[in-house]
Amino acid sequence: MAAGARRTRELLRPVDAAQALDEAALLRYAAAHVPGFPSPAPSLALSQFGHGQSNPTYCLEVSVPGGGGETRRYVLRKKPPGAILQSAHAVEREFQVLKALGAYSDVPAPKVFCLCTDASVIGTPFYIMEYLEGILYLDTKLPETTPSKRKAIYFAAAKTLAAIHKVDVAAVGLQKYGRRDNYCKRQVDRWERQYLHSTGEGKPARYPKMLDLVRWLKENVPEEDSSTGLGTGLVHGDYRVDNLVFHPTEDRVIGVLDWELSTLGNQMCDVAYSCMQYIIDSTPTENSSYGGFERSGIPDGIPQLEEYLAVYCSMSARPWPVANWKFYIAFSLFRGASIYAGVYHRWTMGNASGGERARFAGKAGNAMVDCAWNYINRENVLREQPATVVGMLVSKAPRQEFHREQEGSTSTNGQGRFVPSEKVMQLREKIMKFMKDHIYPKEDELYKHAQSTSRWTIHPEEENLKALAKEEGLWNLFIPLDSAARARELLLEDRSHISPGSSDDLLLGAGLTNLEYGYLCEIMGRSVWAPQIFNCGAPDTGNMEVLLRYGTKEQQKQWLVPLLEGKIRSGFAMTEPQVASSDATNIECAISRQGDFYVINGKKWWTSGAMDPRCKILILMGKTDFSAPKHKQQSMILVDINTPGVQIRRPLLVFGFDDAPHGHAEITFDNVRVPVNNILLGEGRGFEIAQGRLGPGRLHHCMRLIGAAERGMNMMVERALSRTAFGKRIAQHGSFQSDLAKCRIELEQARLLVLEAADQLDRHGNKKARGILAMAKVAAPNMALKVLDMAMQVHGAAGVSSDTVLSHLWATARTLRIADGPDEVHLGTIAKLELQRARL
């Protein structure tokens, strides 16, 4: 076989005499079944591809009648002649998968024209497909290319494999193409049978180590193999660089060939198989040493196996496969050995396509078995963490519906202004994994519960998830360094009020700055359910912040600790229906001192979280002195929600969403008596507290909005790539591309603004950072609304339904142009500062 890069046409050779076809019959059939086939064809030049072992493949070159010498090329692929293994050489299946992929997916595949199952036409079933003029790299070492091209080719191969694995099989009509579960288990049985069929008495000798390998594989099938969900789907079955046709001038795949072994199943088998050249050079030649790149040295430019894997994992959002990698490699070697045993057997019977190379297939197969055993006996085969590849962040989490994790400006190469520290990156990855493993898969169920008649109760799963998040150390991450320091002193003095087993360190977060938390909060914002699972949901975070900063020791013991532990929830009651509450000087709720008590009278609404059965404490803002200066009249006070006189009147709806089970409540306070020491910081200091509370809290909303928008982007892209309108993918329509690009620009702008605001908050405090905080508070919801609106648009009617998360995310984003202060108020702040600066 010719080594190196070959143009498709260079792979053609005269037809093997033993594989000659009835050309007249073929022409008749093609003319009748291939749309646009030149007819009557003045001449047919038939040649054969020298590359490939299994199904004989031909090139039909037909002159176009009256075309002045113009010719058209087609490719014909057929079963080999003679007795063949029943399940092998399934050209019918190749045709089926190519047809489905060609019509509905982004996987580059040759277009198929017709399938002939009538063996009487040319002796065996066959199909005819498009001839792709491109480059095939027959030698996986890529000797005839430059190092940079080698890298690009390998990464393109990883990307294309990811594209195959992301095909929605139901959407392309391949849902019955195979069983997804127990793929490896069934494959081991299948290839064991094939091996036994191809070897033994009167046939090539059996290799005892192969039988041992079968036993080992059967005993070590990964648990994930029994699943039908994560990591299962379309499997190519023979995915190698030399089965890819590359564009003649660009480093991208234009066609994936040889789908003979494709089916549905465990996709990690494809991945391991595509890495075979790193492990073994199994080219069947007489003098083969069988050493893969790992032994012979990796050609310059070809990425390390772990780099290649990292790209695949990143593009497919698949977990880093360290846990079962040994199995998958051993399985690939075993399967290769079994295939080679078949090739060798056919060669001994005189009917292997691929000629003399098959002579050495038996030897090569046994070398694969030896290699599998060497691999199994190695201590470490893959590092615990994925390799870092420029521009890629590899999730170690399993794939979920939510595939791509765009990283935006945080996906840097360790350089630049906003680059999270290693500690933050680790937490970020952990949260992303948690979201993929536990939150996205439960969203539907939580949503259904929130629509049911039990919606004002807590779904048991929510508390389970909280326990899990706590266990993983993903708890109270919002707590800024300085607040934690103050509370630590108070809490450490007396541990009697802390539940046994609770760790102080865990309760007080991870010692992050607001900026550091920003990178994490963004991820939580991708799901409306996520923040509270990590005990980072509003309004609890703001309330805890108030208690951390301003609470007395007693207040902290009674209310802060259970909040930090996630045992209770809280509400913040400031807004009142009868006054414009964006101007908090308007509020009318009265807090009057009577001896050792304060008596509260008033009406509040939009007290978020107060409907939650776990809500035990409200921080209420009212007036203690109506005659004091305008900003000294207000005070904040702790109100036990079960105090007589506190009455929840109704849940309010946001565009029809009641946000159960947390809800937004209208509450009346009729002569509610609370102890005097429930006052926070002191009478008349409500505004002061509000400033402290609202800075970080506002920013958290912004961060979550960036996450929500990012999710919108992901969903929009996935939808546009998988749906066809007016003859092409939505993603191929220019108007979509322009909207998408604009959304990305706005998102990145907003993200940078939010990060900058967080940084200034850390460095200069609330007051000095108020201008940029206000900018972020205006920019983030407006951007998120635009992106989510566009995402809904791309989803068509589905986008505005509750079948996707988009409408709920949009509704939540819309409230944030009002909640925590309307846009206009923040714009006023920005303008005021701008004018002040001009006057200086």
Ligand SMILES: Cc1cc2nc3c(=O)[nH]c(=O)nc-3n(C[C@H](O)[C@H](O)[C@H](O)COP(=O)(O)OP(=O)(O)OC[C@H]3O[C@@H](n4cnc5c(N)ncnc54)[C@H](O)[C@@H]3O)c2cc1C
């Ligand atoms: C989903 C949701 C959750 C909420 N959660 C809480 C909560 O937990 N606790 C709580 O206390 N409140 C909560 N709120 C209430 C929220 O904080 C208030 O709605 C907000 O502060 C605005 O007050 P208002 O509704 O009284 O509007 P108003 O103050 O009446 O303002 C109405 C409009 O007037 C205009 N306006 C106001 N000021 C200016 C100005 N300076 N310049 C120009 N135009 C102006 C703006 O267009 C503004 O939107 C929540 C609201 C929503 C929607």
